[in-house]
Amino acid sequence: MPLKADILQGDCLELLKAEEAESFDLVFTSPPYADRRARTYGGIKPEKYVEWFLPRSQEMLRVLKPTGTFVLNIKEKVEKGERHTYVLELILALRKQGWLWTEEYIWHKRNCHPGKWPNRFRDAWERCLQFNKSRHFKMNQEAVRVPMGDWAGKRLAKLGKNDVKRFNSQVGSGFGKKIENWVGRDLAFPSNVLHLATECGNKNHSAAFPKALPQWFIKLFTSQGDWVLDPFAGSGTTSVAARELGRNSLGIEIKEDYCEEARRELKRTKVETSAPAAEEEDGLLFAATGKA
Numbered sequence: 001m002p003l004k005a006d007i008l009q010g011d012c013l014e015l016l017k018a019e020e021a022e023s024f025d026l027v028f029t030s031p032p033y034a035d036r037r038a039r040t041y042g043g044i045k046p047e048k049y050v051e052w053f054l055p056r057s058q059e060m061l062r063v064l065k066p067t068g069t070f071v072l073n074i075k076e077k078v079e080k081g082e083r084h085t086y087v088l089e090l091i092l093a094l095r096k097q098g099w100l101w102t103e104e105y106i107w108h109k110r111n112c113h114p115g116k117w118p119n120r121f122r123d124a125w126e127r128c129l130q131f132n133k134s135r136h137f138k139m140n141q142e143a144v145r146v147p148m149g150d151w152a153g154k155r156l157a158k159l160g161k162n163d164v165k166r167f168n169s170q171v172g173s174g175f176g177k178k179i180e181n182w183v184g185r186d187l188a189f190p191s192n193v194l195h196l197a198t199e200c201g202n203k204n205h206s207a208a209f210p211k212a213l214p215q216w217f218i219k220l221f222t223s224q225g226d227w228v229l230d231p232f233a234g235s236g237t238t239s240v241a242a243r244e245l246g247r248n249s250l251g252i253e254i255k256e257d258y259c260e261e262a263r264r265e266l267k268r269t270k271v272e273t274s275a276p277a278a279e280e281e282d283g284l285l286f287a288a289t290g291k292a
């Protein structure tokens with residue numbers, strides 16, 4: 001089946017109403033942050049943010065499959081010397097709306113802007129909040145494994161007596177590990193902190209995120225041929241990442257010039273043919289039972 005990648009122009013609140021219920025596997029998006037870029041695309045007041053967002057997330061809830069995932073990339077601003085609480089209020093409101101707040105990933109911006117403030121250091125991270133409709137959601141953990149790193153060769157070459165049994169931390173933290181279990185493994189599971197540069201090839205959108213960000217979550221929460229939605233698509237970074245990975249996508253963007261940019265980018269995008277074997281398999285259904 002040929003892949004589909006549509007970019008629709010309009011308010012996602014209205015356009016999502018035309019989409020079928022339970023038809024998307026992943027919603028990955030970065031909406032306008034409160035009070036940001038007012039001249040480019042509006043600028044929602046932090047006090048009004050939850051009220052503005054909820055009707056839109058209601059539609060996202062409706063169009064997401066029961067096994068699907070919603071990842072929201074967002075960050076609160078500083079106002080009068082304090083962090084604003086609108087993101088925290090949004091999390092609570094989304095839970096009331098029916099979402100489960102499953103996890104919070106941190107996008108560590110490896111090359112954030114340098115700077116100095118009298119009362120804080122430079123801001124080097126953003127939130128990627130994971131919400132689900134159910135505790136049983138698709139998660140391809142194998143698809144995002146990372147190389148063990150050079151340390152492993154040396155460390156695992158000669159095992160000591162504490163490495164061949166479960167050895168509990170000596171600081172009494174309750175953590176324990178059996179180093180021997182790592183012998184022969186090249187790949188390890190990552191943590192919930194993603195270290196990515198802020199660079200994005202796309203210079204025509206002032207708030208584009210790097211392609212590696214949606215890429216990682218698309219690999220983790222979808223399989224080939226699945227459907228990915230970005231309701232605040234901007235220059236179409238999510239749709240491009242989805243297409244390259246062999247997923248179908250829908251992007252919704254209110255500004256026509258960004259839509260045109262996204263469509264141009266998509267035309268240039270090729271589907272990668274060498275998807276890793278783990279991704280060819282159907283996603284395992286992962287039960288978020290607190291057994292992480």
Ligand SMILES: C[S@@+](CC[C@H](N)C(=O)[O-])C[C@H]1O[C@@H](n2cnc3c(N)ncnc32)[C@H](O)[C@@H]1O
Pocket residue numbers: 010011012013029030031032033041205207208209231232233234235236237238252253254255258
């Ligand atoms: C933070 S930017 C997204 C950038 C995108 N991730 C990228 O890499 O280019 C948010 C986008 O949402 C769009 N937008 C704002 N309100 C919208 C709405 N109600 N429906 C659809 N898009 C909207 C803005 O025009 C802006 O391009």
